[in-house]
Amino acid sequence: MSTGASFDLVIRGAAVADGLGAPLAIADVAVRGDRIVAVGEVAGRGGVEIDGAGKVLAPGFIDVHTHDDWAVLAEPQHACKVLQGCTSIVVGNCGTSIAPGGEQVVARGGGFESIGAYLEALDNDPASVNTAALVGHGSVRTSVIGLRDNRPATEGELSAMRALVERAMVDGAVGLSSGLIYEPGKYAPEAELVALAGVAAAAGALYTTHMRNEGVGLLDSIAETVRLAEQTGVRVQISHHKASGRGAWGLVTQSLALIDAACAAGLDVMADQYPYTRGSTLLEQIVRAGELHGFGPEGDLTPAQVLIGAAPHHPEWEGRTLTELAEEWGCDGRAAADRVVAEEGRGCIVVLDTMTEADVETVMAHPSTLIGSDGIPLGGKPHPRLHHTFPRVLGHYAREKGVFSLETAISRMTGLSARRFGLADRGEVREGAYADLVLFDPDVIADTGTFTDPTTVPAGIDRVWVNGVCVAADGEHTGARPGRALRFSR
Incomplete structure (x- = not known):
């Protein structure tokens, strides 16, 4: 703190969003150390003074659905999130976490115990x-049973998996995630999930799920998820709620009704969403599921809808569709997919054009929906959601399309997210909260990335602070690394 200053930082005259959906209010916000210490008219001087007039000051955005487990270690500045206003992330989604890794995985540096x-x-x-x-x-099932063992767990194996989940809860995990479309999750019977989700329920933590089918089987998947909540009492978070594949378009109206009915029955069921009509996943998963042969959740997926986002051994393939590669190689799209998987394995990430805009807006408008990027930090042409999810929600969907108010949009990516995931004193602008903050121009904020140029810097974000330290200013990272590991708090 500067000599004579009462506070480390004062942001003056911004339109403050509290993070819980209240109307914007012009106020000063003062920070001392890592906490907000005053909101209102602040008389004392700050060591750093920021003019917030004409800008919105919001809690830093919380990305509740990421796959950044390794990225925050390998590239700790994590500019893809910081420059879009994110101050906190949740890793370990879709059933895949960096721990528990199992003895062999840990020994070769592929995970943590x-x-x-x-x-x-x-x-x-x-x-x-x-x-x-x-x-x-x-990850739990792989460490105990294996990745591709298509069978139920024995009693001993189930006990071992339960012990691993219990340890994770003690360690501060915010919940248990599943990826039931992927190996090994798809081999798990419902009873196994009930047993393990019950451990999360006992800790008060969440069960988040990439359900078994987000296509024509969407409603059956919702029903399975609701049954799990009924049997365990666990709080449920449905990951990236969508209807994928033309045959499923429009089903979100019914899936949202099922969520409403579950909540009316006393269950706690919510969801999250990324703001795009294209998704992203492993090409290997698509090939193994027979998606390009008319099988799998989407059923009608064509090679023209599959864009290569990451091909570590062949970066020249990135940004091209399977159809384009097939034409170059003189084969059909399915053969092209087989070749890419043979040479890239699980390292190939693709972008899939499988959803409709009407469904995206319907899900986003529903009060059960939080915001999560589902970004995969790999390759030279990642899905733009990795860099642009939060500015896109605020600029395109709140300001331009009026899907919801700015205050509501902010609450779905800040205060409500923090409360949902047990992140104490995060996601709000109030005295005593951590000073995770983002200052942005509400008339300018926008996503600038495209599927051919996805890694640009979003527009309209002036400053980002994490725990009271400025990490981004005018589209540039400051180099500061004040982030913390967050443990679950009831």
Whole structure:
């Protein structure tokens, strides 16, 4: 703090969003250390003074659905999130977490023994963002049974998996995630999920799920998820709620009605969403599921709808569709997919054009929906959601399309998200909250990335602070790494 200053930072005259949906209010916000200490008319001087007139000051955005487990270690500045206003992320989604890794995986540096060990690594070598972790059912099952063992767990194996989830809860995991479309999650019977979700329920934590089918089987998947909540009492978070594949378009009206009915019956069921009509996943998953042969959740997926986002061994393939590669190689699209998987394995990430805009807006408008990018930080042409999810929601969907108010949009990516995932004193602008903040121009904020140029810097974000430290200013990273490992708080 500067000599004579009452506060480390004062942001003056901004339109303050509290993070819980209240109307914007012009106020000063003062920060001392890592906490907000005053909101209103602040008389004392700050060591740093920022003029917020004409801007919105909001809690830093919380990305509740990421796959950044390794990225915050390998590239701790994590500019893809910081520059779009994110101050906290949740890793370990879709059943895949960096821990527990199993003895062989840990020995070769492919993971951590426990969620606790992972969080301690972040304590010791901080990133620019705060990081909370889910424990992945798929990672737990792989460490006990194996990746491709298509069978139910034995009683001994189920006991071992339960013990791993219990340890993760003690270590501070914010919940248990599942990826039931992927190996090994798709081999797990409902009873296995009930047993493990019950451990999360006992801890008060979440069960987040990439359901078995987001296409024509969407409603059956919702029903399975609701049954799990009924049997365990666990709080449920449906990951990236959508209807994927032309045959499923429009089903979100019914899936949202099922969520409403579950909540009316006393269950706690919510969802999250990314703001695009294209998704992204492993090409290997598509090939193994027979998607390009008319099988799998989407059923009607064509090679022209599959864009290569990451091909580590062949970056020249990135940004091209399977159809384009097939024409170059003189084969059909399915053969092209087989060739890419043979040469890239699980390293190939693709972007899929499978959804409709009407469904995206319907899901986004529903009060059950939080915002999460589902970005995959790999390759030279990643889905633009990795860099642009939050500005796109605020600029395109709130300001331009009027899907919801700015205040509501902010609450779905800040205060409500923090409360949902047990992140104490995060996601709100109030006295005593952590000073995770973003200052932006509401008339300018926008996503600028495209599917051919996805890694641009979003427009309209002036400043970002994490725990009171400025990590981004005018579209540039400051180099600061004040992030913390976050543990679950009831």
